[in-house]
Amino acid sequence: MNERLATSASPYLRAHATNPVAWYPWGEEAFAEARRRDVPVFVSIGYSTCHWCHVMARESFADPVIAAELADGFVSVKVDREEHPEVDEAYLAAASAFTRSLGWPLSVFTTPDGRAFFAGTYFPPEPRGGMPSFTQVLAAVRQAWTERRETVDAAASAVVEALAEAGKTSASDLPTAAELEDAATRAASFEDPEFGGFAGSGADAATPKFPMAPALGFLHAAGSTDVVTRALAAMASSPLCDDVDGGFFRYATRRDWTEPHYERMLTDNAGLLDVALDAGRDDLARSIAGFLTGVLQQPSGGFAAAQDSESWIEGARSEGGYYRADAAGRADLEPPAIDGKIVTGWNGLAIRALARAGSRLAEPRFVEAARWAADAVLESNIADDGRLLRASLDDIPSRAAGTAEDAGLLTAGLCALAAATGEVAYAVAARDVLDTFLGISPLVPEPVEGSNVASASVRPLDKLGDRTPAPRGGWADPVLKAQGTPDPPDSSDSDHPSGPSALALGALALWLLGAGQEFREWAADIVRAYTARSLAEPLSHGSMLEAALLLARGPRHVVVVTDDPEDALSQRARGLPADVLAFVTEAQARAFSEAGLSLFEGKTRADGRATAYDCRDFVCRLPVTDPDELG
Structure with missing residues (x-):
């Protein structure tokens, strides 16, 4: 048993603890050993629900002969890409110099100082289809x-x-409304007119199809609602959607959404829950939320990263066999394994989506699920010194530092939860998360006894002290930073927001609650840096363009001050399209205001009645108490 992996916070690493390969986890220790022995480093990157990662593990990493070759000529490092996304991003970029077939398992050979000199993906146990065997690769690398x-x-x-x-970026002006409209038109032009979703011109029947929630979110925000409606309808009626447990699989291997790759990811489903809510597909939103809370939510409250595509059926590993069974057939089958690690940013996505779902659909159980997850993340994924951590498993915190993705997505999730619950403590926690990550002097309010969130009793904004962010760039991962690995390449928003997009969205979420104009300016600085790339490739930068759209137009805030969130005024407000929809009591509104969140300043009930405040394009209408006047 490899104790270095057995005690990891990653199920993927734990699964390799019984390999005969002398794996190291990601860290400086492995590179120091390679320098001592003057041998190259073999970095193997995968994740627990990756089918071909399982295959290569069974074929090669369980083989004592291959393990001996690795031990003799290399230092071997096993990396969970979900625990160390920056490591994955850095080596994917390096691997692109050696192969066009990027994916996982990712196999990278580096010098002892971390510079990649050869890379590939899956290598079979014997030569096959023009691919060399893994032993041939090892021999060739060692000879070189x-x-x-x-x-x-x-x-x-x-x-x-x-x-x-390639990593150099230059700032430009923020996109104009006309430029964003053009970007939406070009993104929508990739719509598959026959099967919905996105496919390039000339795509054949075997073209894989991904949900691309960030692109759908941008198109809906930009007004291309028909494209979004058709995509959701096509996916929901296809084998990509699990009609037993709810939720969507990772992608379809064919253009008509058939033959799915059966793993179910937290990121895809949290993103699609948001899209379904905005598109008015309440039935679909409830189905996805049911999958998140019924399958992925763990006993700690946090949401698992994914559910595997493979399971055991009649003593053999089957990919998708469980999911192809109907409800009665599944009852007798062992479900596919859950990757139970609690990834900070991905939980932020789910917290935001479920908090919004609970508010929009009048489903308190979804809000409570979001609250439970938020408390779990704040308890286990923040170090004693306030640093954000990437993940945890069974209350064991990961050694990986939190990334920009984690800080931004958790911030946005906590802001949405504050609006849904009326509890300012979550907004205060959101501000502290982003402040600490950006290197700003954080507030240190007194904790609420028995709670994982901070007290609402904090200083107002004009007494916060230094809120100038420290210059930030490059990697958060200390090993990459120490090795001088080039800054991250331009990130795209594929299945969920990239690090820069997440930071922009998190800062805007705080700005929308009235935390201060500086949060908007930070978001604007990020968007400026990625404007050219985002406008050039709109389908790949949906989240960044959605942030740009919010900066280009005025936001809409709807705040309902009421003691009964089920009253007629609140029910009417739930159906309104708004960037912030909040339900608070008068006492809660005061608490938000005293915490420096100016959106809630002066918000009271008129004549003791439930009152709605509707502000659009930086202009506030008169407060209303009649549901018919709210529209």
């Missing part, structure tokens, strides 16, 4: 290292230089 070191070093340096050049 011992006999052609200068060539290896030159290749590694060339990759570093190319990545450094």
Whole structure:
């Protein structure tokens, strides 16, 4: 048993603890050992619900002969890409110099100082289909290292230089409303007219199809609602949607949404829950929320990262067999395994989506599920010194630092939960998360006894002290930073917001609650840096463009001050399209205002009646008490 992996906060690493390979987890220790022995480092990256990762593990990493070859000539590092997304991002970028077939398992060979000089993905146990066997790859890499070191070093340096050049970005003006409209039109032009969703021109029947929730979110916000409606309808009626447990699978291997790749990811489903809510697909929203709360929510309250595609059926591993069974058939089958690690940012996505679902659909159980998850993340995924951590498992915190993605998405989730519950403590926690990550002097309010969130009794904004963010760039991961790995390449919003997009959205969520104009300015600075790339490739940058859209137009806030969130005025408000929809009592409104969240300043009930405050495009209408006047 490899104790270095057995005590990890990653189910993926724990699953490899019984391998004969002498794995190291990601960290400086592995590279120091490689320097001591003067051998290359083999970095193997995957995740627990990756089918071909399982295959390569069974074929190669369980083989004592291959394990001996790795031990003799390499230092081997096993990485969970979901625990260390920055490591995955860095090595994917490096691997693109050696192969077009990027994916997982990702197999990268580096110098002892972390520079990649060869990479690939899955290598079979014997030569197959033009691919060399894994043992042949190991032999060739080892020969190059011992006999052609200068060539290896030159290749590694060339990759570093190319990545450094590619990672340079330049700021420009914020996108105009006209530019964003054009971007939405071009993104919508990729719609598959026959099967919905997105496919390039000339796509054949075997073209894989992904949900692409960030792109759908941007298109809906930009007014291309028909594209979104058709995509949701097509996916919901296809095998991509699980009609037993609810939720969607990762992607379809064919253009008509058939033959899914059966893993179910938290990111996809949290994002699609948001899209379904905005598109008015309440039935679909309830189905997705049911999957999140019924399958992925763990005993701690946090949401698991994913559910596997494989399960055991009649003593054999089956990919998708469980999901192809009907409800009666599943009753007798063992469900696929859950990757139970609680990823901070992904939980932030789910917290936001469920908090919004609870408010929109008048379903308190969804809000409570979001609250339970938020408390779990704040308890287990923040270190004693206030640093954000990437993940935890069974209350064991990961050694991986929280990323921009984690800080931004958790901030946005906590803000949505504050609006849904009327509890300012979650907004205060959101502000502290972002402040600490950005290097701003954080507030240190007194904790509420028996709670994981901060007290609402904090200083107002004009007495917060230094709120100037420290300059921030490059990697949060200390090993990548120490090795001088080039700054992150331009990130895209594929299945969920990238790190920069997440930070922009988190800052805007605080701004929408009235936390201060500086949060809007920080978001604007991020959007400016990615404007050119986002406008050029709108389908790949949906979340960044959605942030840009919010900056380009005035937001809409709807705050209902009431003692009964089920009254007629509240019910009418639930159906309104708004960037912030909040339900608070008068006491809660005062608490928000005293915490420096100006959206709630002066919000009271008129003549003792439930009162709604509707502000659009930076202009507030007169408060109303009659539901018919709210529209």
